[in-house]
Amino acid sequence: MAPSSNVDVLIIGAGPAGVMAGNALASAGVNVRIVDKRPAKVMAGQADGIQPRTIEVFQSYGLARRLIERGNQMHSLAFYNPRKDGKGVERTSRVPDVTAPSARYRFEVTLHQGEIEAIFLDSMREHGLEVERPIVPESIEISEDVEELASKDSYPVKVVLRHLADATLETAPNGVHTNDIDPAIESSSSSLETVHAKYVLGADGAHSFVRGSLGIELEGEHTDHVWGVVDCVPVTDFPDIRNRTAIHSDFGSCMIIPREGDKVRLYVQIAEELQVDEHGRKDRSAVTPEKVMEMAKRSMQPFNLEFPDKPEWWTCYVIGQRVAKNFSVKERVFIAGDACHTHSPKAGQGMNASMNDSHNLAWKLAHVLRGWASPELLKTYELERRKYARDLIDFDKKLADLFSGKAVTTENATGVSHKEFQGLLQSMGGFTSGIGIQYAPSLITDPTAQSLAPGLVIGQRFLPQVIIRVADTRPYEIQDLLVSDTKWKVVFFVGDPKEEKQQAVINAVGEHLLCSKSFARRFTPKGAAQDAVFTLLTVSSTSKDDADYTDIHPGLRTHWSKAFTDDLAIDGRAGGTAYTTYGINPSSGAVVCCRPDGYVSFVCSLQDVTSGRLEEYFGCFMVGASA
Incomplete structure (x- = not known):
């Protein structure tokens, strides 16, 4: 018989949203567990940008110093567009990266996601909380009993967890572990546990098991924009390699994100037409890191760009913009981060949105669990964060279209102008920095006076x-x-x-x-x-x-x-x-x-x-x- 346990909050997924929630709840003295399917924390790639408001949030938990000391600071944003003589690109302007006047931190920080997660993992450890790995959820059920759901002392959510040995996880070609289990070794190298929880947080990514199991639908669509990403240490004479830089060239678009040390992240538009698979999706199998780097070279002409070493990490993605119809079920199971909203990474919102989801929810869970507040308080999580996610998707659509569109030239008079692109980023400075986020009136937000x-x-x-x-x-x-x-x-x-x-x-x-x-x-x-x-x-x-x-x-x-x-x-x-x-x-x-x-x-x-x-x-x- 599978062992059984009780917990106040079970967090599924130890990415940015999960570890933010775990740290906040553990430091508040909440009985919490956090499980993740990865055998170890992220070692390369993934998200890397922290916006000014999120730095303030880190500071509120006493964690900003390590973030700032180890990360790279981005103070300027440069724009490059086609030269009139057709010989590559030239800088057309350089502006402050943060355009929110009230920002306490007038810069963004870029740092490898694994290091950002480590800040929370170490803080959690001080409060007695460790991520349990590798563990995957097998099933999740929420009680239908009205009295049980209304009781603050009940554990109405049942989750069956499978504890795995590392070898049990199948590994995809890009090195990402999946939830698929090899049946031949399932019985000998894994075991089941039944967890009864008061609350569950699904912070388990874009392919969320929690969201799928509860039938929460995503609204939105995939676009035709395909981008490649490489983390590397280039050799170049490009003068803005250490600034956030948006490049619109005749060969496609590119964004430069400087990282800690000498590392640089390149977002490169895959301008060539890709085949469509049987599901109607772009076939990305033809995209290689070498192809991404070659396109980056072409986008940055007449400047030289060389890659003496292999990239530390790379990926290829199709821009998709989707928001979950619900962020909670019966105010007992919640989803956060990529589990409830997906969008392009170039505006630097993904990890920030994910962690601020958890920041919004954690104190509300603590209040209700302590008996300080009514469970009605938990309804404000979806009210506040879903509106923000929808606003984010609307902004991301505009940015993705402008970034993926060709620049205006003599031959392409209807293209994207420098003024239009720069204007969008600067006009949305309060949003992209996180400073201007405003929650709507509710039982906790009263604008009367x-x-x-x-x-x-x-x-x-x-x-x-x-x-x-x-x-x-x-x-x-x-x-x-x-x-x-x-x-x-x-x-x-x-x-x-x-x-x-x-x-x-x-x-x-x-x-x-x-x-x-x-x-x-x-x-x-x-x-x-x-x-x-x-x-x-x-x-x-x-x-x-x-x-x-x-x-x-x-x-x-x-x-x-x-x-x-x-x-x-x-x-x-x-x-x-x-x-x-x-x-x-x-x-x-x-x-x-x-x-x-x-x-x-x-x-x-x-x-x-x-x-x-x-x-x-x-x-x-x-x-x-x-x-």
Whole structure:
């Protein structure tokens, strides 16, 4: 009889989406397991680009330093187009790679996917979580019992796992393991296990077993655009080989992505016509790494490009743009990453979208599992991330068409112009950087009082700003106070407490927070630390030379280290612009609620606190302590 076990969350797949979720849940103390069919982590190739918003997310988990130190930074984007004399290509412009003004990190990072996964694997290990390999799912079933599905203590998802020996996995010609098992050795080299889970996350890639088993359909289509990719160390006189570069040539398009060390990734359009197989798909068997590199040489003429060594990794793909109809089933099984959206890799969105899916979901699972929030909270995952995925596909279609189209020339007047291509990338800078992502109104995203802080857009991530800790005048980036620890951050912009009128308002807020009916007391479990669920921060407008942390009422001042002011730092380099940037009036102040994933979710006035507005907001999805 197969052994059986229980787990709160089972993650299937240890790619970027899976390890992001595993690390977030393990660090939150959730009982979680993560399994993967690969015998070892990725050693070469795959995704490699991290956008500015994702760097902020890494920072929120304390993982950005290693990413930045080991990765390559891309600061500029160069454009090359055909020369008028027909002799190859020439640079037509060079612009900043990141065009989002509010980005904390004004660059992208490129790093081998295996190294990126290793950052999470090492962090998971510190929390006692290891990826179990090689394991493949055999079946997945969700209970139909309404009472079982409604119970927070039940394990309504049954997954049968097959534990394999490495030899059990069949290997495809490109070295990728499949789920196919050799029947001759199945019984002797593998074993079955039945896992009963409260929740399951399918992060198992574009050919997701979880998605297929649950009958979740993909919407979208494949295009006719075929691209080859090589990771290599070229020898060249091309002047922008260390910048992200988009090349439109008479021989096809090419994109250069500089990588760590001397490595470079080349995306090369396969311009020649390929045969179509019996399924109506392009036959990529004729494409070789040598052919991809030869096309790259032609695209970059008149510059020289040589490949003295074999490529480290290569692949060939047909651009497909698809989104799953559902991202969850009964709010018990979820899919993330490539399992629910696929698109071209040239905009650098794939791995970022995958990890931010998990970043969005993990804290919600932790809240529900702890009994802090209603299961209704889990519905916001699909609401928020599916809209983002659809927006991503729409952008990707435009980019893929422009990138795969021929450049405008004297002979091709209807081709893609440099202005058109550059304009798309720059106009979508907020989207491609991840900075401008905005979640729609929902039970956790309430834009009713947006006018009180117009610079902090409700549904978008909390803008970076330097503020000063009052007790020791130490400068802090406010995003570093909004760590991904599953806690809500409630930031009270209190104005100047040295003013008598404002002090009275602050004292009233403090007295209210000491009451048992306040949100901080009502939605914090009995017996838990006072900051178990909510971190309360104050930001005053008092000069750092006059400010005292004792100006803040004890009900609002949970610790001396939580009181800040908006003033220029001692070194004069930053600070003093938070109220202005956020659009908050210092004479009246405001209260800003920040979700555990760093997104602004609600704003109200200080007077609204004493009238119960925060209790009303959190009561829409949080569970009271008495329950």
